[in-house]
Ligand SMILES: NC(=O)C1=CN([C@@H]2O[C@H](COP(=O)(O)OP(=O)(O)OC[C@H]3O[C@@H](n4cnc5c(N)ncnc54)[C@H](OP(=O)(O)O)[C@@H]3O)[C@@H](O)[C@H]2O)C=CC1
């Protein structure tokens with residue numbers, strides 16, 4: 001199929017558009033020779049220096065690998081070129097504007113037009129810009145798929161020479177999945193973002209009603225200025241704590257499922273699967289809200305409203321109480337940041353699986369504990385100190401503590417020695433398997 005003895009190897013690119021030009025430039029820089037196939041060989045746009053431009057037919061004949069850098073809508077003419085493309089490796093780089101635009105994947109369509117060529121889907125997840133600039137940390141991966149192993153090897157060799165690392169995704173039927181990759185918009189962030197938005201809106205309006213509007217209605221006192229800092233600084237910690245708890249809740253639920261079923265070999269329900277997959281995003285958003293809470297708290301002492309209210313008398317009991325909740329909050333936040341940092345790919349790659357799970361799980365629950373305890377102490381302090389909080393505190397405050405408390409209690413229950421033993425047994429796959437049928441049973445007993 002290919003003649004690998006001649007180097008520099010000549011590669012063909014159909015299409016002198018953005019991607020064709022960037023790819024050509026990259027190939028030339030990596031030492032390949034490049035020939036373009038164009039509808040207008042003499043009047044096409046500028047091509048990289050050193051490349052030749054010919055008609056499609058002439059270009060296809062000169063190389064054994066052809067990159068099809070043309071929109072799928074214009075593939076039609078390739079059908080007439082099928083005889084010239086026989087036994088050539090055709091690389092389909094195309095993408096679509098939206099999912100399910102066509103009944104079949106672009107690469108499968110190309111294969112149908114040129115049945116005797118070896119179609120490989122590749123490079124479509126890189127942008128022309130990324131190709132031109134060469135591989136970088138975030139743009140190193142080339143996904144490919146195709147039915148011919150030899151053809152895939154040829155494309156792998158080229159991609160590797162260009163400095164990319166290649167992931168083979170199997171046969172050409174995986175092309176649709178690869179074509180959907182660039183169309184995804186933060187798939188794992190969607191649920192956490194919606195949740196964060198929903199919780200923020202709910203608690204904001206709840207606190208607005210109970211705090212500002214209620215006070216105005218009953219006491220005719222205008223405290224609307226509290227919206228900007230005090231209210232925000234209540235919404236953010238509540239949302240942060242709930243999101244952090246929701247990040248750990250699916251793990252606990254999964255353990256309960258495993259205990260209940262007595263095996264780890266059965267799939268979790270879909271909703272739990274999805275929830276587990278977006279734990280990192282939940283945690284990072286929770287961290288962002290915790291950051292906001294810290295920043296808002298830091299400015300409290302410089303606010304006019306607070307300075308105006310500061311009393312000269314010192315009560316050591318109050319000082320103890322408030323210092324303890326600040327301290328818990330700071331410890332919790334410190335660990336929170338540690339969790340965030342270890343979730344960065346570059347950091348987590350440097351950790352062994354044991355180290356990673358120690359930090360994310362053990363220290364994670366400790367973080368949740370500190371943050372929850374900080375909130376408890378805060379509520380207790382406020383409750384004793386101010387008559388205003390006596391009526392305000394219970395519902396909203398309890399709501400924010402409900403989820404984290406449930407998670408912590410469940411986790412404590414899971415840590416009970418007898419529960420922990422059976423969970424370990426299940427997770428290591430030691431569970432007793434029931435005999436399949438009676439004949440086996442008689443052999444065992
Ligand atoms: N741009 C990007 O960042 C990326 C693009 N892609 C894919 O690469 C392919 C090309 O994209 P791009 O380079 O941006 O597109 P352009 O529109 O810039 O270029 C397309 C090229 O296709 C050729 N062409 C256009 N119409 C016809 C036709 N009727 N018959 C034959 N050839 C035709 C033209 O070349 P000529 O005039 O020489 O014949 C034209 O320059 C697309 O399938 C796209 O999905 C994939 C990943 C990233």
Ligand SMILES: [Fe+3]
Pocket residue numbers: 237293329374378
């Ligand atoms: Fe706080």
